[in-house]
Amino acid sequence: MSEMKFAGIMKQSLVDYPGKVAAVLFTRGCNFCCPFCHNAHLVIKPHNPPPALEMQEILTFLRKHSGFLDAVVVSGGEPTLYPGLPEAFREFKALGYFTKIDTNGTNPTMLKQMLDEGLLDYVAMDVKAPLEFKKYANTVGSLTSGEFFNVRNSINLLRQVTVRAEFRTTVVPSLHSEDDIVEIARYLKGSKIYTLQQFNPSVTLDAGFGNVIPYSRDQMQEIAQRCREYIEEIKTVNL
Ligand code: SF4
Numbered sequence: 001m002s003e004m005k006f007a008g009i010m011k012q013s014l015v016d017y018p019g020k021v022a023a024v025l026f027t028r029g030c031n032f033c034c035p036f037c038h039n040a041h042l043v044i045k046p047h048n049p050p051p052a053l054e055m056q057e058i059l060t061f062l063r064k065h066s067g068f069l070d071a072v073v074v075s076g077g078e079p080t081l082y083p084g085l086p087e088a089f090r091e092f093k094a095l096g097y098f099t100k101i102d103t104n105g106t107n108p109t110m111l112k113q114m115l116d117e118g119l120l121d122y123v124a125m126d127v128k129a130p131l132e133f134k135k136y137a138n139t140v141g142s143l144t145s146g147e148f149f150n151v152r153n154s155i156n157l158l159r160q161v162t163v164r165a166e167f168r169t170t171v172v173p174s175l176h177s178e179d180d181i182v183e184i185a186r187y188l189k190g191s192k193i194y195t196l197q198q199f200n201p202s203v204t205l206d207a208g209f210g211n212v213i214p215y216s217r218d219q220m221q222e223i224a225q226r227c228r229e230y231i232e233e234i235k236t237v238n239l
Contacts, residue, residue: 001059002087005052007042007077009061012069017100017122020070025058030078032104033141034128035206036172036199042077043205055088062095071098071121080107089119100124104140105154106147115161122164124195125154129169129176130183139175141205159191166193171220173199174212178223185227185234195235196224214239 007028016022030043037043062072072092079085080103092099100122103111114120129139131152137143158165167188171181181196188194199214215223217238224234 002055002084002091004055004082004084004088006058007049007052009053009058011061011065013073016073016075017071017098020098021068022071022073022098022100023062023065023069024073024075025053026075027077027079027082028052029081030076030104031081031106031147032078032128032143033205034139034170035141035204036170036175036209036212037205038170038200038203039075039077040203040205055091059091059095062092062097066095066097069097071100073100073102075102078104078106080110085110086114086117086119089114090117093119098122102126103154104128105151105158108150108153108157111154112157115157115163120163122166123158123161124166124168125158127151127155127167127169127184127188130180131155131187135180139172155188159188164193165191166195167191168195168197170197170199171215171223172209172212173215174209178219178226181223182226182230185230189230191231193233193235194227194231195237196220196227198236198238200239 006025008026010024013022013024016024028042098121102124105125129135201210204210220236224236227234
């Protein structure tokens with residue numbers, strides 16, 4: 001059995017895997033430090049972390065609810081930091097679940113291994129900024145050249161897969177101009193799905209970002225419309 005441990009579980013979600021009822025598992029820790037991160041509690045090392053959820057516990061839950069749940073989504077933090085992740089997905093697949101991962105794209109080797117093995121039905125990758133090192137580093141807080149190379153490799157990998165692959169950007173006015181988002185869409189040209197997520201200032205890793213006013217719904221729609229020149233399906237997710 002995989003030795004994966006999870007930081008939390010949402011037992012039922014209707015929005016994390018479109019068209020399916022999913023359980024969402026969260027991993028702790030991230031190699032990025034995005035100031036706008038909405039999952040700060042998973043990124044910052046807590047003084048007294050709650051007890052981790054063991055695989056045994058997760059599998060018991062998934063077996064019990066297999067008649068009701070369709071899918072397992074693993075989100076973070078950054079799940080691919082855990083070497084035991086592929087084994088955990090083997091176990092979800094053995095129970096007959098559809099699977100999805102949310103990732104920042106810094107581990108294309110693990111993604112490829114999991115895709116080649118048929119362990120992933122759906123990959124959602126964050127693209128944080130236009131693909132220029134300085135802009136990307138500024139947006140994610142901390143970035144090595146190796147991580148940047150890996151992000152670009154993951155994009156190339158996901159462009160070619162047959163499973164559902166979605167790119168996403170949280171649009172933060174103090175970090176992204178409208179042209180920046182269109183620039184990302186141009187880079188992703190030919191991809192099937194690009195989702196623009198309206199920034200949510202209610203919880204942020206950097207408290208200063210709590211004062212940033214999100215783009216309005218109309219502005220988000222305008223940006224989305226400009227991106228449609230490059231990508232088949234542009235979705236916007238508003239607060
Ligand atoms: S937004 Fe995602 S990639 Fe950025 S710090 Fe939070 S969990 Fe990590």
